[in-house]
Amino acid sequence: xxxxxxxxxxxxxxxxxxxxxxxxxxxxxxxxxxxxxxxxxxxxxxxxxxxxxxxxxxxxxxxxxxxxxxxxxxxxxxxxxxxxxxxxxxxxxxxxxxxxxxxxxxxxxxxxxxxxxxxxxxxxxxxxxxxxxxxxxxxxxxxxxxxxxxxxxxxxxxxxxxxxxxxxxxxxxxxxxxxxxxxxxxxxxxxxxxxxxxxxxxxxxxxxxxxxxxxxxxxxxxxxxxxxxxxxxxxxxxxxxxxxxxxxxxxxxxxxxxxxxxxxxxxxxxxxxxxxxxxxxxxxxxxxxxxxxxxxxxxxxxxxxxxxxxxxxxxxxxxxxxxxxxxxxxxxxxxxxxxxxxxxxxxxxxxxxxxxxxxxxxxxxxxxxxxxxxxxxxxxxxxxxxxxxxxxxxxxxxxxxxxxxxxxxxxxxxxxxxxxxxx
Amino acid sequence: xxxxxxxxxxxxxxxxxxxxxxxxxxxxxxxxxxxxxxxxxxxxxxxxxxxxxxxxxxxxxxxxxxxxxxxxxxxxxxxxxxxxxxxxxxxxxxxxxxxxxxxxxxxxxxxxxxxxxxxxxxxxxxxxxxxxxxxxxxxxxxxxxxxxxxxxxxxxxxxxxxxxxxxxxxxxxxxxxxxxxxxxxxxxxxxxxxxxxxxxx
Numbered sequence: 001x002x003x004x005x006x007x008x009x010x011x012x013x014x015x016x017x018x019x020x021x022x023x024x025x026x027x028x029x030x031x032x033x034x035x036x037x038x039x040x041x042x043x044x045x046x047x048x049x050x051x052x053x054x055x056x057x058x059x060x061x062x063x064x065x066x067x068x069x070x071x072x073x074x075x076x077x078x079x080x081x082x083x084x085x086x087x088x089x090x091x092x093x094x095x096x097x098x099x100x101x102x103x104x105x106x107x108x109x110x111x112x113x114x115x116x117x118x119x120x121x122x123x124x125x126x127x128x129x130x131x132x133x134x135x136x137x138x139x140x141x142x143x144x145x146x147x148x149x150x151x152x153x154x155x156x157x158x159x160x161x162x163x164x165x166x167x168x169x170x171x172x173x174x175x176x177x178x179x180x181x182x183x184x185x186x187x188x189x190x191x192x193x194x195x196x197x198x199x200x201x202x203x204x205x206x207x208x209x210x211x212x213x214x215x216x217x218x219x220x221x222x223x224x225x226x227x228x229x230x231x232x233x234x235x236x237x238x239x240x241x242x243x244x245x246x247x248x249x250x251x252x253x254x255x256x257x258x259x260x261x262x263x264x265x266x267x268x269x270x271x272x273x274x275x276x277x278x279x280x281x282x283x284x285x286x287x288x289x290x291x292x293x294x295x296x297x298x299x300x301x302x303x304x305x306x307x308x309x310x311x312x313x314x315x316x317x318x319x320x321x322x323x324x325x326x327x328x329x330x331x332x333x334x335x336x337x338x339x340x341x342x343x344x345x346x347x348x349x350x351x352x353x354x355x356x357x358x359x360x361x362x363x364x365x366x367x368x369x370x371x372x373x374x375x376x377x378x379x380x381x382x383x384x385x386x387x388x389x390x391x392x393x394x395x396x397x398x399x400x401x402x403x404x405x406x407x408x409x410x411x412x413x414x415x416x417x418x419x420x421x422x423x
Numbered sequence: 424x425x426x427x428x429x430x431x432x433x434x435x436x437x438x439x440x441x442x443x444x445x446x447x448x449x450x451x452x453x454x455x456x457x458x459x460x461x462x463x464x465x466x467x468x469x470x471x472x473x474x475x476x477x478x479x480x481x482x483x484x485x486x487x488x489x490x491x492x493x494x495x496x497x498x499x500x501x502x503x504x505x506x507x508x509x510x511x512x513x514x515x516x517x518x519x520x521x522x523x524x525x526x527x528x529x530x531x532x533x534x535x536x537x538x539x540x541x542x543x544x545x546x547x548x549x550x551x552x553x554x555x556x557x558x559x560x561x562x563x564x565x566x567x568x569x570x571x572x573x574x575x576x577x578x579x580x581x582x583x584x585x586x587x588x589x590x591x592x593x594x595x596x597x598x599x600x601x602x603x604x605x606x607x608x609x610x611x612x613x614x615x616x617x618x619x620x621x622x623x624x
Contacts, residue, residue: 313446315472332446332472341446352589353443389476391450391468392443 156304165201214258322414559562
């Protein structure tokens with residue numbers, strides 16, 4: 001079946017760039033060698049990895065040996081959290097993350113708790129931002145790791161990573177300790193932010209290839225020299241023993257190519273995409289009543305619009321749009337495996353009924369103004385149709401009312417942690 | 424499908440299930456032929472995913488085709504019957520279809536109440552009331568049977584609504600319902616501490 005496609009789900013995954021595929025092709029075909037082998041075929045594969053790593057290291061402003069390839073951003077997150085926690089068990093037992101981390105991080109907290117660690121999930125403000133004052137309150141000399149995403153994958157809100165890094169650095173100086181380490185998952189933000197690790201002030205960075213027009217099945221973790229990490233996968237000792245398993249050579253080549261293309265076009269793409277995003281956002285608010293923007297109004301990745309359209313359900317909207325070839329995503333429970341609505345949108349203080357009506361547009365390289373206009377032409381009609389059959393009439397100010405409660409809950413939360421005294 | 428809420432005179436009973444917080448709400452209005460004990464007309468509104476909308480729509484068709492359905496027969500409609508008529512639903516969407524027949528039963532219960540046919544009222548068993556704690560109606564029923572006849576004591580047993588206060592009105596309604604069912608409308612024969620204020624429902 002071929003029909004017009006208007007892809008607005010670049011936060012889920014992106015199409016493979018033809019140039020990337022071209023770069024990968026030889027390593028899928030004739031240059032298929034195992035990079036661990038000494039004969040020419042193996043050395044060719046190894047050279048490709050060395051070259052790719054050099055490219056990535058240059059973009060990150062790090063040394064090539066500070067980067068480890070993984071099968072995904074999830075694995076990189078796992079390695080950062082579990083690996084650091086296990087390697088530094090004797091230095092402390094507190095790990096601090098934000099409430100809106102990727103599941104690759106949040107899922108670790110259960111495992112860490114079993115291993116005797118204490119995991120603090122920092123609450124997020126209504127604007128989607130982590131308040132670094134709250135981080136200051138949670139930092140203790142036992143804290144070995146802090147992980148805050150650069151931009152979450154639902155609203156694209158950009159966290160103040162450099163500011164948070166400052167707080168952590170001050171804390172380290174005060175305690176004359178190298179801890180806590182600071183990790184950020186930048187897989188969603190890559191391609192739009194400056195990835196220089198020193199400017200970011202981080203010790204570890206998670207990246208993923210398929211979010212930046214690279215292949216699926218390859219990601220990586222930057223690990224600053226001196227940060228001790230235990231592997232989570234054991235075997236033949238590849239990649240400095242940090243990640244055993246034969247390297248995904250075509251993936252690695254594609255990853256490096258994709259990242260360098262993104263870096264090259266960053267400035268122009270940023271401006272082009274932001275212009276279209278703003279037009280889409282404005283258009284939605286102009287043509288549809290009772291809409292709430294999710295995430296920070298300004299400090300956001302240029303390709304994200306996440307809105308809650310009240311009184312209707314996201315998945316019904318998604319399918320109507322799909323029928324027209326418009327591909328979007330929703331935080332509605334109906335769309336998830338778990339039947340729970342998006343935890344990120346809920347963490348921002350949204351009532352469940354708002355989250356169910358959320359719809360996320362994420363633009364990308366292939367998006368054009370024609371796509372945006374097409375959406376704006378059809379979305380209001382779909383919303384109207386679904387509202388006509390909906391028995392609901394929600395109160396736009398419900399969020400405000402709810403948030404008074406959230407604020408109260410947050411205070412209680414801090415009191416429970418016994419942290420209010422330190423403020 | 425309805426584009427405007429019907430006026431009181433246009434229907435005989437109505438039923439609502441679900442909550443916006445849970446992601447599905449269905450509201451149905453019925454017109455009933457009392458003599459023939461038949462549903463003549465079925466109007467609905469649904470907030471929910473495509474499967475939920477499709478299920479309600481199909482249910483309304485099943486009820487009203489062939490000149491309306493006998494109440495006895497309508498009461499026997501199961502989610503599986505609706506799914507079958509729809510030509511199947513993906514596994515993770517099955518739960519979206521269970522509200523249709525519940526809404527229908529709610530509307531029929533409303534009819535039974537209005538027409539003093541209390542013996543015909545159907546009690547739902549397994550709807551999850553609080554998505555956080557997964558407390559079901561059956562859990563509430565059990566708690567009431569065990570003597571927890573007000574919200575505080577039911578909460579003590581089930582933790583329902585703690586952290587999800589939105590479901591509390593529904594819980595209170597259920598407590599009232601089961602209390603009346605098992606202990607009589609005015610709290611006669613009720614276990615100790617029946618000091619409850621009955622609200623007009």
